[in-house]
Amino acid sequence: MGRAPCCDKATVKKGPWAPEEDAALKAYVDAHGTGGNWIALPHKIGLNRCGKSCRLRWLNYLRPNIRHGGFTEDEDRLICSLYIAIGSRGGALAAQLPGRTDNDIKNYWNSKLKRRLLGGGRRPRGAPPRLVLAGPGPAVTAAATSLNAMAASAIERMQLSVRLRRLEAAAPPPPQPFTFYGSNNLAAPPWQQPISPAASGSSEMPRRLHHHHPSGAAATSSYSGLISSWPSSRSHIIHDAWLDASSTPPLSTTSMGDAATTTTTAGGESSSSTPTVSTATTPFIGGSIDMDDEIDMLLQQIRCFDENGDDGDDDADQRLIVGDEAAAGAENYLRALIDEAAANGGDVGVGSWSSCSTPGVDSVFHEYAQLDYGQYN
DNA sequence: AAAATCGGCAACCGCGAATTG
DNA sequence: ACAATTCGCGGTTGCCGATTT
Numbered sequence: 001m002g003r004a005p006c007c008d009k010a011t012v013k014k015g016p017w018a019p020e021e022d023a024a025l026k027a028y029v030d031a032h033g034t035g036g037n038w039i040a041l042p043h044k045i046g047l048n049r050c051g052k053s054c055r056l057r058w059l060n061y062l063r064p065n066i067r068h069g070g071f072t073e074d075e076d077r078l079i080c081s082l083y084i085a086i087g088s089r090g091g092a093l094a095a096q097l098p099g100r101t102d103n104d105i106k107n108y109w110n111s112k113l114k115r116r117l118l119g120g121g122r123r124p125r126g127a128p129p130r131l132v133l134a135g136p137g138p139a140v141t142a143a144a145t146s147l148n149a150m151a152a153s154a155i156e157r158m159q160l161s162v163r164l165r166r167l168e169a170a171a172p173p174p175p176q177p178f179t180f181y182g183s184n185n186l187a188a189p190p191w192q193q194p195i196s197p198a199a200s201g202s203s204e205m206p207r208r209l210h211h212h213h214p215s216g217a218a219a220t221s222s223y224s225g226l227i228s229s230w231p232s233s234r235s236h237i238i239h240d241a242w243l244d245a246s247s248t249p250p251l252s253t254t255s256m257g258d259a260a261t262t263t264t265t266a267g268g269e270s271s272s273s274t275p276t277v278s279t280a281t282t283p284f285i286g287g288s289i290d291m292d293d294e295i296d297m298l299l300q301q302i303r304c305f306d307e308n309g310d311d312g313d314d315d316a317d318q319r320l321i322v323g324d325e326a327a328a329g330a331e332n333y334l335r336a337l338i339d340e341a342a343a344n345g346g347d348v349g350v351g352s353w354s355s356c357s358t359p360g361v362d363s364v365f366h367e368y369a370q371l372d373y374g375q376y377n
Numbered sequence: 378a379a380a381a382t383c384g385g386c387a388a389c390c391g392c393g394a395a396t397t398g
Numbered sequence: 399a400c401a402a403t404t405c406g407c408g409g410t411t412g413c414c415g416a417t418t419t
Contacts, residue, residue: 014388014389015387015388015389015412015413016387016388016413017387017388036404037403037404038404038405039403039404039405050389051404052389052390052404052405052406053388053389055405055406056387056388056389057387057388059406060387060388061387068386089407089408090407090408091406091407091408102406102407102408103386103387103388104386106408106409107385107386107387108385108386110385111384111385111386112384112385
């Protein structure tokens, strides 16, 4: 039995919002708040809209202090750093950028920043379409597709990291070296104070900090997947940094500010825990973790694809076998790329795959997919 | 000038997690 | 403890203006 729909999709209005609808929604929420129930809200207002649609409209457009467009250079850098560190987690990115919505950041990232950093730009008319990731072999399974996405994400983030470093190196000496928090010292930013017991009781805590993806399919950018596969020492650093980031001043009702959180084990079970709050915040991109560490981190992310082990599900086990092989192949291929780049220029960042003219991560991984699947296994 | 194509953005969809009764 | 409900997130879609040929 499927879940009940939140509204009658056949009769509810969809598409762009009319000014009158905006005004009605804004007036009501300003006067009464959401009442904690978005589903019931449109009925109270008399709007023929889905509650989810109302929520989205409010959060992304009508909410006070929202800024649209005009991203600053600092914001660009912060978004890039966060993407490299935690992947395409719009909510977490938005929490670091007051006044920005996750949707705005997501669109900005996908349409501008990523293209700017990884190269590309407008494709000349008549040019072949950009490469699309293909499965690593004739049998393209869900697992292989998932691996593609995961490895592509890992490679992409490494490319971005390298590219950022190159840009930083090419730029005139900045007043402050580029770091995760825009400052190179290890002191926590003003808002990064240890979470107090009082704050830990705040109702501002997000309902969760991650998604768990049993299939691994969407773990491409999963913080939990990354953390679960980490050596404990490094996991601690990242975990602390994550929690520190979560103490950003509230942006909205979705902001982070509480201490109760959830960690995910390698087996996939979630468990509640009281977080460890770091007293010495560690910037982990451009800060205390060097390039080798970053490569290790990304390779770990590739590997964590198939950590769930044998669960007795034959289909899943079959996927895991494919995942093992593909993960090993992708990892070895990535290492080969790194070695080649290092041999050519002595620095990973000098490799052609990270230059502005490279076609981007999809092509890099496509290249791997086009090779003999077993070559790097 | 017209057609084709691309890019930006608002909005939607589906899923998993959290909450509630 | 369990099922139903609601929320929040990431990914995707579709529209429309801009650009290119």
